[in-house]
Amino acid sequence: MPPPLDRTAAHPLLGRDLAAFGDRTALVTADEEISYAALAERVERAARRLGTGRRLVLVAGANSVDAVVGYLGALAAGHAVLLTPDDDAVIGSLTAAYDPDVVCRTRRGRWQCTERRDGSAHELHPELALLLSTSGSTGSPKLVRLSYDNLRANAESIADYLGIRPTDRAATTLPLHYCYGLSVLHSHLVRGAGLVLTGLSVADTCFWELFRRARGTSLAGVPYTFTLLERVGFAAMDLPDLRYLTQAGGRMAPEQVRHFAQLGRRRGFDLFVMYGQTEATARMAYLPPDRALTSPAAIGVPVPGGDLRLAPVDDLPGADVGELVYTGPNVMLGYAETPADLRLGRTVRELRTGDLARRTEDGLFEIVGRRSRFAKVFGLRIDLQRVEAGLEADGVRACCVASENELVVVVEQSGRDEQLPRLIASRCALPPRAVRVLALPELPRLASGKVDVPAVAALAANPGQATRPAGHPGRGDGRPAGHPGPATRPAAGPGPATRPAVAAAASVGPATVAEDDGARLRELFAEILDRRDVTDDSSFVGLGGDSLSYVEMSVRLEQLLGPLPAGWHTMPIRRLRDGARPAVPRRRRTLDTVVALRAAAIVLIVGSHIELFTVRGGAHLLLAVAGFNFARFHLTDIARRRRLRHLGASVARIAVPSSLLLALVALLDHRYGWQNVLLLNEALGPRTGPQRNYWFVETLVYTLLALLALLALPVVDRWERRGPFALPLALLAAGLTVRYGLLPLSPWDNLATPVLLFWFFALGWAAAKATAWWQRSLLAVVGVTAVVGYFGNPLREAVIVTGFLLLTWLPRLPSVAALNRVASVLAGASLYIYLIHWQVYPLLQSYSRLLALAACLAAGVLFGTLVGWATRCLPRPRGRLAASPPATALVT
Incomplete structure (x- = not known):
């Protein structure tokens, strides 16, 4: 056994003994709660296993109890810790570069500390506590040297301005090896607060279940995290214990800052926008929550104990702009690039951040660019960060790199790709030939959620790779x-995982x-x-x-x-x-509920028209399904213009085949007229007889065109992104005023049917955006109440209610392989079956109604196949930037 731990020589975390907090909860995981007393015991055991002889200990910083205990144990025993991602390549690279004495990481599901030698191969400075990489998860040998005083001072400073309480519980939404994620751990431990320890992403529903169960009070995120929060419907979530959000790790768009600040005011939480670098341990500035609405572009004021000033920079426009320089007790000792640097003491007194900033009239600092992100193209000085910020304001995420004769802009695919080169050239006063745009589905990102600029530079140098x-x-x-x-999967953001496979395995x-x-x-x-x-x-x-x-x-x-x-x-x-x-x-197969409902509804529609049976309600259920698919496939996080292009093409994919078929039908059957061909029968009449057979298609087209016009308004587009559940709920309420006769329709009698039926579509839309149980419960109550009594036919209403409840609550249904194949074919051809069955079944109905049903279904499938073939034969746009996806989202 190693000798007893010498408390006089050891360095308990940030100068505090964890056991002093007693029975307070320190860590909450999906499986257990650990008190400070229990955590202190585990840390003590880990420290004893590492011994008291000072060594360099590499710790793989996963978001797990073992990793937290191993990290704290190494600090408590007075060792110098090299904290890395739990990634074989990175660990291998840093092991080769720095030759650690001990390597602690998870192997085959178990935490192991491997001693590579008895003592230490290094001369370690007495103040050296922690080594962190400044380059995310790339394994760069350039490390930041941090002291015990650095860690303690920054943790206390953060805990001070955030007002962390012993009752707080922060979720580990960021990797432990990332300085921002590590600062969440430090700042809560110094105040005896709790941490919700998880490796799940905020895009995972299990994360929110754990957060609510653990009574989480705060979340930390980089800008991409907040984009994910918008995607998963954070604005409508029930989070009764949430006190504040913190944002750092890069500039967040002022509009997004203002959005979350306004949301916080409504929901009772604060937003702290923060600024920092690994070289300052974590934080250097913060924006007080009450200034987020009025100054959303600012980084704020220095953290307690720190100071910011502006140093003059030559060749800069504007005398009020300078390089931001920080001083304070959290400034690093210096850099390390070889093991020999580990014996050095302080080599840095102040931190020149490399960021260009100005000070506003109200005393706040605001970043306006970065020295290293200025480039000269054709002799012109180009601020790459400003180019990116300008594109972001237009709804285009981008990363720029430059050479002497070319500016390369890598963007996430946008409907404006073809216009971007000329637009950027105009803004930068460059000739159009000097701007090249590459489009990707997602910008490559590091584990911290920041854009992987070296990967972007590699793409710029090898453009053929981007379009392979x-x-x-x-x-x-x-x-x-x-x-x-x-380092992270694009769909899940900067969660704790550091490799795509690990990230995917989490969910x-x-x-x-x-x-x-x-x-x-x-x-x-x-x-x-x-x-x-x-x-x-x-x-x-x-x-x-x-x-x-x-x-x-x-x-x-x-x-x-x-x-x-x-x-x-x-x-x-x-x-x-x-x-x-x-x-x-x-043994058990499942079928997507939407597919099942579409297949069942079209069979009910056709069978009832043939009078094989009489079970109505399928068409109205399909309107709700159309609303559900509209929300699912169109209201994603893509740019507004691209949304509109997709939706417009979807209307065309419904209207064009319908009009072409009806033109042929009108030539052969004079009961149909030009109103049917132009899909204007519901608007112009006559609204009786065979001419009304296609009311469903016209109602759907009118609804989508109205929504296309509505979403074309930038303010409505912003409302939808900020309140993805609130907007359809408001439209549903408007539709129900018509359903219950609260809004007289006499001036628009000829449009009564589409307007009257909109609430079915809105119900499906809201169901797709309902992410919390109370939202689904609310919709279930509203939907059932609205449907019951609407037709005066209990069976018809039961069909619609049952389908809507399945759509709202059960994403998949039990099934068998044969049924899956049949349902998929029928669901895929449902629109075409509806269009053609009116012409097919009268030919066979008198012989066999069952045969007529089969013929209608087969004819619709064949018609759909022909439409698909014709669509694929259409000419495609040519050119380097013609890679943005076609808008083909059919919503029925």
Whole structure:
């Protein structure tokens, strides 16, 4: 046994003994709660196992109890800790560069500390406590040297301005090895507060279940985290214990800062925008919450104990702009680039941040650029950060790199791609030939959520890699072969995982699908969506997938991967590949509820028209399903113009086949007129007789056109993104005023049917955006109440109510393989079956109603196949930037 731990020589975390907080809760995980007393015992045991002889200890900083205990134990025993991601490549690189004496990490599911020698191979400065990388998870040998005083001072400073209480519980939404994530741990431990320890992403529903159960009070995030929060419906979540959010790790758009600040005022939490660097341990400035609405672009004021000033910089426009320089007790000792540097003491007294800033009239600091991000192109000085900020204001995420003769802008795919080069050239006063734009499904990101600028530079140098067709040798993910790729999956953001496979495993399953299967997935997406630009970062929705292709894709994917996770249509192929299970025979199969409802509804519609049976309600249920698919496939986080383009093309995919078919029908059957051909019968009449057979198609087209006009308004687009559940709920309320006769329709009698039926569509839309149980419960009550008594036909109302409740509560239904195949075919052709069955069944109804039903279904499937073939034969736009996805999202 090692000798007793010498408390006089050891350095308990930040100068505090954890046991002093007694029975307070320190850590909450999905499996257990650990008190400070219990944590102190575990830390003591870990410290004793490492011994008292001062050594360099590499700790793989996963978001787990073992990693936290190992890290605190190494600090408490007085060792110098090299904190890294739990990544084989990074650990291997830093082990080779710094030769640690002990390596502590998880091996085969168990925490292990491997002693590489008895003593130490290093001369370690007495103040050296922690070594952190400034480059995320790349394994760069350049490290920041931090002292015990650095850690203690910054933790106390953060705890001070955040007002951390012993009752607070912060979720570990960021990796432990990242200085921002580590500062959350430090600042809460010094105040005896708790941490909700998890490796889940905020995009995972299990994260929110744990957060509520643990009574979480705060969340920390980088800008991408806040984008994810908007995607998952954070604004409508029930989080009764939430006190504040913190944001750092890069500039967040002022509009987004203002949005979350306003949301906080309504919901009772604060937003702290913060600024920092690893070289300052974590934080240097913060924006007081009461200034977030009035000064959303500012980084705020220095943290307690620190000071900021502006140093003059030559060749800068504006005398009020300078380089931001920070001084304070949290400034690092200096850098280390070799093991010999570990014996050095303080070599840095102040931190020149490299950021260009100005001080506003009200005393707040505001970042306006970065010295290293200025470039000269054609002799002109270009601020790359300002170019990116300007594009972000236009709704385009971008990263810029430059050479002497060219500015390269890598963007996440946008509907404005073809205009971007000229727009950027005009803003920068460059000739158009000096600007090149590359479009990717997602910008590559590091584990911290920041854009991976070296990966972007590699793309700029090898543009052919960014547009490699599916199946091409190499990665196929938009990065050069051999590049490590982004450290996190794009769909889940900067969570604790540091590799795509690890990240996917957190919410999907073990990473067991081979790279060959990744190629098969890309080929499958390319085949079904008829796309030539599929990469590992592409998603079904991002490639313009619609409800028709959704049906075929889900069936084909289940054959390849087995059961699909919820929300698979928004996941990048990389995550499906790394997290899916290979298909194996299984006793229980499931069927997507939307597919089941579409197939069942079209059979009920046609069968009832043929009078094989009389079970009505299918068409009205399909309106709710259309609303559900509208929300699922159109109201994603893509730019507004791209949304509108997709939606406009969806209307065309409904209207054009319908009009062409009806033109042919009108030539052969004079009961139909030009109003039917132009889909104007519901608007102009006559609204009786056979002419009304296509009321469903016209109602759907009118509804989508109205929403297209509504979402074209920038203010409505912003409302929808900020309140994805609130907007359809408000529209549902408006629709119900018509349903209950509170809004007289006499001036618009000829439009009564589409307006009267809009609430069915709005119900489905709201159901797709309902993320909390209370939202689903509210919709269930409203939907059932509105449907019951509407038709005066209990069976018809029961069909609609049952379908709507299934749509709201059950994403998948038990099924069998044969039923899955039949349902997928019928659901995929549901619109075409509806269009053509009016002309088919009268020919066979007198012979056999069952035969007439089968003929209608077969004719609709054939018609849908012909439409799909004709669509694929249409000419495609050519050019380097023609890779943005086609808008083909059919919503029925």
